[in-house]
Amino acid sequence: MISENLKQVQTRIIDACLNANRLPSDVNLLAVSKTKPIEDVARAMEAGQCHFGENYLQDAIPKIQALPHARWHFIGQIQSNKTRDIAAHFDFVHGLASEKIATRLNAHRPEDKAPLGVFIQVNLASETSKGGLAPEALPALVDHIRTLSRLEFMGLMALPPQSFGQRARRDFFITLRQLLEQLPADPEIDRANQLSMGMSDDLETAIASGATWVRIGTAIFGARSKNGETL
């Protein structure tokens, strides 16, 4: 079941790339396994999936310890009392939104690990509940991250409001891409060319707008309990 779902999602990604005149190898699949058991992650790994996303730290740590060869992405909001565990266990974070959290993640990143890959979450819809940084504050946070040797700035992440239809989402995703393109590049320091956007019901729209990471839960692992839906 999970392996078939994965194949279907991979096919959707390839079709979306063909329609958008993009290379499928430029779009990475992040399988969002939050609330799902270790066995489900193991099945997806057997089917060739490598990257997994979690947003509940306590749920995630046993999975990471059981499956250390996967690459793990923290996709939720990052509270400052969680930075030590997040920096110790994950390979990437997608919800970075403040200098204070960046400084703490950098300080807590273990020396024997590669720099933690960070996506800055941008709040494009001015929603107070979702977290994320105001677009005006972006250049200062990027500059700050570039001074931190244990973090690598990857790019931007955003989450459109659920009420948005596909057309509004497309505009939202394109705005995120333009924000990334406007940031000063520093190729000596990092690539900073990644866009984490698109989920189960809008991955085609996201890929057409430039996504390089799609974060897919439901379409791979099935529906979550109501509790698991809260972000």
Ligand SMILES: *Cc1c(COP(=O)(O)O)cnc(C)c1O
């Ligand atoms: C849960 C979650 C996803 C996956 O959503 P689906 O609709 O199940 O594909 C993606 N991104 C974030 C930040 C999430 O919390």
